[in-house]
Amino acid sequence: MARLVQKFGGTSVANLERMEAVAERVKRAYDAGDEVAVVVSAMAGETDRLCAHVEAVGPLYDAREYDVVVASGEQVSAGVFALVLQRAGVPARSWQGWQVPVKTDGAHGKARIVAIDTGELNRRMAGREVPVVCGFQGIGPDHRITTLGRGGSDTSAVALAAALRADRCDIYTDVDGVYTCDPRIVGKARKLDKITFEEMLEMASLGAKVLQTRAVELAMKEGVRLQVLSSFTDVPGTLVVGEDEVLEQEVISGVTYSRDEAKITLVRVPDRPGVAAGIFGPLAEANINVDMIVQNVAAESATTDLTFTVREADLERAVAVISQHRDRIGYADLRSDANVVKVSVIGVGMRSHAGVAQRMFSTLAEKGINIQVISTSEIKVSVLIEEIYTELALRALHTAYGLDAT
Amino acid sequence: MARLVQKFGGTSVANLERMEAVAERVKRAYDAGDEVAVVVSAMAGETDRLCAHVEAVGPLYDAREYDVVVASGEQVSAGVFALVLQRAGVPARSWQGWQVPVKTDGAHGKARIVAIDTGELNRRMAGREVPVVCGFQGIGPDHRITTLGRGGSDTSAVALAAALRADRCDIYTDVDGVYTCDPRIVGKARKLDKITFEEMLEMASLGAKVLQTRAVELAMKEGVRLQVLSSFTDVPGTLVVGEDEVLEQEVISGVTYSRDEAKITLVRVPDRPGVAAGIFGPLAEANINVDMIVQNVAAESATTDLTFTVREADLERAVAVISQHRDRIGYADLRSDANVVKVSVIGVGMRSHAGVAQRMFSTLAEKGINIQVISTSEIKVSVLIEEIYTELALRALHTAYGLDAT
Numbered sequence: 001m002a003r004l005v006q007k008f009g010g011t012s013v014a015n016l017e018r019m020e021a022v023a024e025r026v027k028r029a030y031d032a033g034d035e036v037a038v039v040v041s042a043m044a045g046e047t048d049r050l051c052a053h054v055e056a057v058g059p060l061y062d063a064r065e066y067d068v069v070v071a072s073g074e075q076v077s078a079g080v081f082a083l084v085l086q087r088a089g090v091p092a093r094s095w096q097g098w099q100v101p102v103k104t105d106g107a108h109g110k111a112r113i114v115a116i117d118t119g120e121l122n123r124r125m126a127g128r129e130v131p132v133v134c135g136f137q138g139i140g141p142d143h144r145i146t147t148l149g150r151g152g153s154d155t156s157a158v159a160l161a162a163a164l165r166a167d168r169c170d171i172y173t174d175v176d177g178v179y180t181c182d183p184r185i186v187g188k189a190r191k192l193d194k195i196t197f198e199e200m201l202e203m204a205s206l207g208a209k210v211l212q213t214r215a216v217e218l219a220m221k222e223g224v225r226l227q228v229l230s231s232f233t234d235v236p237g238t239l240v241v242g243e244d245e246v247l248e249q250e251v252i253s254g255v256t257y258s259r260d261e262a263k264i265t266l267v268r269v270p271d272r273p274g275v276a277a278g279i280f281g282p283l284a285e286a287n288i289n290v291d292m293i294v295q296n297v298a299a300e301s302a303t304t305d306l307t308f309t310v311r312e313a314d315l316e317r318a319v320a321v322i323s324q325h326r327d328r329i330g331y332a333d334l335r336s337d338a339n340v341v342k343v344s345v346i347g348v349g350m351r352s353h354a355g356v357a358q359r360m361f362s363t364l365a366e367k368g369i370n371i372q373v374i375s376t377s378e379i380k381v382s383v384l385i386e387e388i389y390t391e392l393a394l395r396a397l398h399t400a401y402g403l404d405a406t
Numbered sequence: 407m408a409r410l411v412q413k414f415g416g417t418s419v420a421n422l423e424r425m426e427a428v429a430e431r432v433k434r435a436y437d438a439g440d441e442v443a444v445v446v447s448a449m450a451g452e453t454d455r456l457c458a459h460v461e462a463v464g465p466l467y468d469a470r471e472y473d474v475v476v477a478s479g480e481q482v483s484a485g486v487f488a489l490v491l492q493r494a495g496v497p498a499r500s501w502q503g504w505q506v507p508v509k510t511d512g513a514h515g516k517a518r519i520v521a522i523d524t525g526e527l528n529r530r531m532a533g534r535e536v537p538v539v540c541g542f543q544g545i546g547p548d549h550r551i552t553t554l555g556r557g558g559s560d561t562s563a564v565a566l567a568a569a570l571r572a573d574r575c576d577i578y579t580d581v582d583g584v585y586t587c588d589p590r591i592v593g594k595a596r597k598l599d600k601i602t603f604e605e606m607l608e609m610a611s612l613g614a615k616v617l618q619t620r621a622v623e624l625a626m627k628e629g630v631r632l633q634v635l636s637s638f639t640d641v642p643g644t645l646v647v648g649e650d651e652v653l654e655q656e657v658i659s660g661v662t663y664s665r666d667e668a669k670i671t672l673v674r675v676p677d678r679p680g681v682a683a684g685i686f687g688p689l690a691e692a693n694i695n696v697d698m699i700v701q702n703v704a705a706e707s708a709t710t711d712l713t714f715t716v717r718e719a720d721l722e723r724a725v726a727v728i729s730q731h732r733d734r735i736g737y738a739d740l741r742s743d744a745n746v747v748k749v750s751v752i753g754v755g756m757r758s759h760a761g762v763a764q765r766m767f768s769t770l771a772e773k774g775i776n777i778q779v780i781s782t783s784e785i786k787v788s789v790l791i792e793e794i795y796t797e798l799a800l801r802a803l804h805t806a807y808g809l810d811a812t
Contacts, residue, residue, distance in 0.1 A: 016462050053482065056422050057489040065492075068485035068500050072478035076459065079474035083463040086471075094474050098504070099549065143505065 002167040003035040003125075007135065007157035010044035011174045012231035013077050019084045022172060022231050026130060027088050035125045037164060038092075038132045039157040040081050042073025047150070063108035067147045071097070074134035074153070082132045092130040095121070097137030097145065102156065104138030104146045111138055111146035113155065116163035125164075133160060154215035162222035169219070169226050170237075171211060176230035177238035178203060178210055180403040181255045185391050188404035192253060194239045194246050199253045200226075202346045202380050216240065243348055251349035251356060252401040255394055258342045261291070262315035263372065263384060264322065268303040268332035278329050279306065279322065286321045288314045292342070292375040292384060303332075307373055309384060312338050340372065341390045344382040345397060357381045363400040369393055408573040409441040409531075413541065413563035416450035417580045418637035419483045425490045428578060428637050432536060433494050441531045443570060444498075444538045445563040446487050448479025453556070455479075469514035473553045477503070480540035480559070488538045498536045501527070503543030503551065508562065510544035510552045517544055517552035519561065522569035531570075539566060560621035568628035575625065575632050576643075577617060582636035583644035584609060584616055586809040587661045591797050594810035598659060600645045600652050605659045606632075608752045608786050622646065649754055657755035657762060658807040661800055664748045667697070668721035669778065669790060670728070674709040674738035684735050685712065685728065692727045694720045698748070698781040698790060709738075713779055715790060718744050746778065747796045750788040751803060763787045769806040775799055 006029070012022050029036050042050075050070045054061055078094040085092035097104075100121065104111035121131050135153025140146040148155055154171060161169035178200065181189040195203070197220035204213045210228055219226045219240065229237025239245075269275055276295075283290055293308040310318045319336055322329070350356040357374075360381050364371060369392065373384035385393055398404060412435070418428050435442050448456075456476045460467050484500040491498035503510075506527065510517035527537050541559025546552040554561055560577060567575035584606065587595040601609070603626035610619045616634055625632045625646065635643025645651075675681055682701075689696055699714040716724045725742055728735070756762040763780075766787050770777060775798065779790035791799055804810060 016459075050482065053422075053486050054489060057486065058493050061489050062492055065485045065488045065500055068488075068502075069482050072481045072485075075478045075481065076456065076475050079471045079478075080459050080463065082471045082474075083460060083467050086468055087464050094471055096474075096551075145502075 001033045001035070003164060004029055005037050005039060005157050005161040005164065005166045005169040006172060007039040007153060007170065008041065008081075008172045008231060009153065009174070010041040010046070012172050013040050013081055014044040016080075016084070018231070019081055020088070023081070023084045023088045023090070025172070025231070026085060027090050030090050030130060036130050037121065037125060037160060037166070038081065038085075038130060039135045039153060039160060040074060040077045040132060041135050041153040043077050046073035046076070064142075064144055067108050067145045071134070071137045071145045071147055074136050078132045078134045085130060085132065090130055091128060092132050093124065095131050095133045097134055098139040100133060102133075102138040102159070104140055104148070106140045106142055106146070108140065108144075108146055110149040111140060113138060113148070113159045116159055118163045121164065151212045152214075154212040155218060158215045158218045158222070158224050158226065161224045162218070167225070169224050171215075171226060171228050172231040173210065173228060174230065174232065175210060175228070176233055176235055177228055178240075178254070180253065181394055181398050182257070185394050186255075186398045188398065190403065190405045192238050193236070194241055195253055196243045196246055196348050197240060198243070198348055198379055199346050200240045202344070202377075203254060203256055211240070246348075250347060250402075251353045252345050252347035252403065253349075254346050255397045255401070255403065256344050256346060257390055257394060259387065259390070260312050261309050261340050261342045261384065262312045262318075262336060262338040263307060263309050263340050264315070264318060265305060265307045265335045265337075266322070266329070266331040266333075267305055267335065268301075269306050270330050271302050271304040275329065276306075278325065282321050282325050283310075283318060286317060288318050288321065292373045292382065294373045294375075309340070309342070309373065339387045340384050341387045342382050342384050343390070343393050343397065344380050345401060346380050348379050350379060350381075359400055360397060363396050364393060367392055367396050407439045407441070409570060410435055411443050411445060411563050411567040411570065411572045411575045412578060413445040413559060413576065414447065414487075414578045414637060415559065415580070416447040416453070418578050419446055419487055420450040422486075422490070424637070425487055426494070429487070429490045429494045429496070431578070431637070432491060433496050436496050436536060442536050443527065443531065443566060443572070444487065444491075444536060445541045445559060445566060446480060446483045446538060447541050447559040449483050452479035452482070470548075470550055473514050473551045477540070477543045477551045477553055480542050484538045484540045491536060491538065496536055497534060498538050499530065501537050501539045503540055504545040506539060508539075508544040508565070510546055510554070512546040512548055512552070514546065514550075514552055516555040517546060519544060519554070519565045522565055524569045527570065557618045558620075560618040561624060564621045564625045564628070564630050564632065567630045568624070573631070575630050577621075577632060577634050578637040579616065579634060580636065580638065581616055581634070582639055582641055583634055584646075584660070586659065587800055587804050588663070591800050592661075592804045594804060596809065596811045598644050599642070600647055601659055602649045602652055602754050603646060604649070604754055604785055605752050606646045608750070608783075609660060609662055617646070652754075656753060656808075657759045658751050658753035658809065659755075660752050661803045661807070661809065662750050662752060663796055663800060665793065665796070666718050667715050667746050667748045667790065668718045668724075668742060668744040669713060669715050669746045670721070670724060671711060671713040671741045671743075672728070672735070672737040672739075673711055673741065674707075675712050676736050677708050677710040681735065682712075684731065686714075688727050688731050689716075689724060692723060694724050694727065698779045698788065700779045700781075712737075715746070715748070715779065745793045746790050747793045748788050748790050749796070749799050749803065750786050751807060752786045754785045756785060756787070765806055766803060769802050770799060773798055773802050
């Protein structure tokens with residue numbers, strides 16, 4: 001007997017037919033004697049529809065009322081799913097964020113969970129009832145409905161699993177796990193049985209949109225064992241766990257990429273203290289995130305070339321901000337390029353293995369791919385390359401690190 | 407300066423354009439210094455859509471979860487309307503039933519309001535904020551969302567007006583008031599400036615679907631002055647008030663009709679004690695409402711003919727129930743007829759005026775219309791006639807009682 005939190009995303013509860021299918025998963029665990037709590041997202045498309053109502057009123061809206069409107073999507077799916085479970089013979093009851101309550105801070109539209117009162121849920125579960133909790137929702141210190149930001153239901157599920165001291169939090173979604181690379185590009189990509197929280201965090205933030213970054217962070221902090229698996233097939237998914245649970249750690253767990261990158265190079269920037277602050281200060285003020293930064297010191301002059309990357313959507317604004325400050329920065333030329341992709345290899349194993357970065361560089365060199373920018377962290381090596389080489393680079397790296405399925 | 411409750415129905419908040427139009431009405435009162443609380447229904451069509459989600463799961467559903475699902479319609483309209491008011495320059499805040507709270511009994515799906523805690527609303531209104539309260543919703547003793555039954559938002563508005571001790575409760579709808587007769591049939595029908603609660607109750611239950619019966623009952627009990635008026639035009643509506651406020655009472659306020667009637671005649675029923683109970687007992691057990699009843703004593707025999715009316719939708723079931731008990735009742739023949747209409751004249755003035763019923767009978771006789779059944783109450787005379795005479799009877803009576811517009 002285990003205590004489980006099962007979270008179903010929007011596509012898993014998109015219509016009655018799908019709800020009936022996933023209800024069978026709840027029923028199976030329930031009938032096996034497990035204590036199950038369910039977390040649901042809004043039915044696919046509903047949150048967009050509700051947002052459109054709010055945005056139609058005007059661009060600057062009161063986040064408190066936004067929360068009231070969009071939270072209704074989960075209200076409906078939780079109510080209907082409770083009915084579907086009841087019809088399948090599973091005693092179920094829906095719970096709104098304010099009913100549990102899921103207490104959050106007052107940051108309407110992007111609230112953070114502060115505490116979950118599980119007293120009543122525990123009593124119900126002990127009485128063999130399945131709570132169907134609305135994801136995404138909470139209640140703020142102002143006694144009003146809050147929401148956690150788009151995709152926040154993963155975070156709701158993990159927070160609930162932590163509060164209920166659940167044995168596992170199963171995130172049911174439309175993919176069946178975490179892969180060594182995007183299977184649409186690398187045919188030999190393998191599904192991972194296990195991955196560490198740290199690796200998953202890098203994966204999530206690099207574009208493998210399987211799990212919300214916040215949810216993984218919270219799971220890591222609270223020690224919640226996560227499983228990502230498909231609502232639509234019956235195969236095991238990928239377990240996201242602490243490093244201690246991964247016995248035979250591969251050096252590299254996956255190769256990821258992000259096309260949402262753009263590069264800006266400032267040519268012949270004066271090489272003096274404070275110049276970096278003069279560039280990145282205004283960008284930060286404009287709320288533009290800078291990712292990779294590289295500075296090439298020119299030996300024979302008092303200037304340097306400075307290259308950095310921003311999100312592609314921010315490129316135009318970033319160029320405008322820099323141009324405004326041209327006199328103060330004093331660069332000779334500004335070059336920008338959106339035809340770039342960031343490719344990364346990720347693995348906690350690289351902490352104890354040398355030569356991981358070198359293998360990446362030599363593999364790309366063999367294929368004649370030029371590396372424009374490099375950045376590294378403890379468990380990740382990222383390079384910026386020309387976008388047309390994306391598929392070639394991913395396949396070559398996947399093979400080079402021994403990740404190909406046999 | 408007055409304190410007003412303004413209630414907007416589903417068609418008045420059906421889309422952003424309409425919301426913006428009705429927001430101007432709130433703004434006008436607010437800018438004039440009135441204290442305004444708003445009650446909204448779900449956007450037109452939404453409650454049906456939400457009900458369909460519930461009904462799709464199965465015919466026998468848990469009313470608690472039904473309430474969770476359908477209450478979301480008002481949640482959305484209240485949130486969006488608060489945003490629309492804010493944008494129009496009116497400080498506004500949405501309120502869910504559980505937030506106010508609007509306390510109800512535990513009869514999910516058809517709950518009754520027990521108490522409304524107006525402390526916080528009063529504070530907000532004193533601070534020049536307009537509360538936008540979800541109609542239809544409440545919270546039950548089980549700390550779960552309840553709903554008041556279809557059309558319950560009128561009742562929400564009246565209950566709120568009573569709790570807030572409002573000077574008036576304005577029900578904005580898609581008709582501009584209460585008419586002396588259905589204007590689609592009687593071209594000379596006039597809009598009434600005032601009508602008493604008692605008359606309005608008879609009107610409402612007889613098919614002039616302007617106001618919910620429960621809402622009128624509550625307004626009468628609590629002494630809430632009601633006004634029915636159009637969201638779409640700027641003309642004054644009809645005031646529904648106590649009898650003391652109507653100075654120059656017409657004898658008859660209106661002529662109404664209901665086509666949803668069917669007649670059953672039992673021929674030669676034994677004329678002995680207990681026979682009526684033997685007939686109407688089984689009908690009551692089958693939850694069939696009997697309206698008019700007439701018994702013709704046949705002088706020369708020990709039998710009587712008994713005629714009564716039921717709703718047209720109940721006719722088949724009623725005939726089946728009676729037929730089952732034929733032996734016990736002992737009638738010679740059962741005749742049923744759905745081609746009948748009930749026409750009524752309504753007016754508190756008839757309490758102090760003789761000859762009201764007689765004028766009705768003679769007017770119909772002049773037009774050659776046969777009266778099948780008669781029933782009377784203190785402020786109403788109803789007759790059952792053949793359905794094809796509906797228009798003729800309504801127009802003739804409207805003229806005979808001096809109701810025609812000049």
